[in-house]
Amino acid sequence: MDDIRKLIENWARAVHEGDLDQVTAQHTDDIVMFDVPPPYEGVRGIGAYRDTWPGFFEWQRSGAVFDIEELDVVAGADVAYAFAIARCADATDDSPVRLRLTFGLKMVDGQWRIAHEHHSFPSELSGEDEIRALGDL
Amino acid sequence: MDDIRKLIENWARAVHEGDLDQVTAQHTDDIVMFDVPPPYEGVRGIGAYRDTWPGFFEWQRSGAVFDIEELDVVAGADVAYAFAIARCADATDDSPVRLRLTFGLKMVDGQWRIAHEHHSFPSELSGEDEIRALGDL
Numbered sequence: 001m002d003d004i005r006k007l008i009e010n011w012a013r014a015v016h017e018g019d020l021d022q023v024t025a026q027h028t029d030d031i032v033m034f035d036v037p038p039p040y041e042g043v044r045g046i047g048a049y050r051d052t053w054p055g056f057f058e059w060q061r062s063g064a065v066f067d068i069e070e071l072d073v074v075a076g077a078d079v080a081y082a083f084a085i086a087r088c089a090d091a092t093d094d095s096p097v098r099l100r101l102t103f104g105l106k107m108v109d110g111q112w113r114i115a116h117e118h119h120s121f122p123s124e125l126s127g128e129d130e131i132r133a134l135g136d137l
Numbered sequence: 138m139d140d141i142r143k144l145i146e147n148w149a150r151a152v153h154e155g156d157l158d159q160v161t162a163q164h165t166d167d168i169v170m171f172d173v174p175p176p177y178e179g180v181r182g183i184g185a186y187r188d189t190w191p192g193f194f195e196w197q198r199s200g201a202v203f204d205i206e207e208l209d210v211v212a213g214a215d216v217a218y219a220f221a222i223a224r225c226a227d228a229t230d231d232s233p234v235r236l237r238l239t240f241g242l243k244m245v246d247g248q249w250r251i252a253h254e255h256h257s258f259p260s261e262l263s264g265e266d267e268i269r270a271l272g273d274l
Binding site for chain 1: 169171172173174175176177178179207209211212213214215216217218220222233234235237239241243252253255257258259260261
């Protein structure tokens with residue numbers, strides 16, 4: 001569990017620092033990410049995963065933070081998952097809104113690898129209103 | 138993996154049918170759900186989890202669908218995770234928007250139990266615009 005905690009904390013640091021190689025170093029080639037924005041089917045494969053980051057790094061460099069505030073890890077011998085609450089906002093923003101993160105991990109050749117990520121912000125609309133609003137787009 | 142697949146398919150059917158006992162039957166007492174709406178810290182504990190469902194069931198009964206279109210399961214001996222794409226919309230809605238679901242599971246007394254859920258819709262705003270919009274609320 002400590003290995004996984006360290007892996008995710010290093011990933012979050014690299015996300016903030018805009019270090020693409022470190023952000024993508026611990027992933028399987030078939031990573032499936034449900035990112036904050038579409039595509040609806042998820043971001044599939046390490047190449048597509050890499051491509052999601054440059055715009056985000058630019059925003060972080062402009063004065064934003066990416067701080068994991070809580071991290072829970074549940075690990076078996078070769079499969080694990082983890083979930084986290086992160087502050088992901090302009091540094092001057094004191095809003096209570098938080099990013100929610102879930103990770104799925106597999107042991108591959110003796111190393112933990114991230115094979116799934118789910119990133120989302122809560123929606124201020126109710127579930128049904130959200131669905132209707134999205135349906136109207 | 139077949140057990141987990143069946144468990145999640147039964148859960149989805151119960152979600153559509155509004156069967157609260159079946160929706161909550163396979164969960165740990167300390168379930169943490171990141172639901173589509175807030176709270177930002179997640180819905181914590183089986184009591185709070187139960188309380189999220191009645192309004193959703195009402196909407197499903199009014200003519201909505203909750204259909205898992207794709208389900209991937211990664212299972213070890215006692216820890217597993219799964220992720221799914223679901224159509225969750227009014228039955229007449231042909232929008233491409235999909236609900237993304239991630240599950241974390243643990244083996245407890247010989248039975249798989251869901252200990253974590255993450256539900257979200259993709260945001261049509263870019264990540265940075267979303268963060269700014271949420272920050273302005």
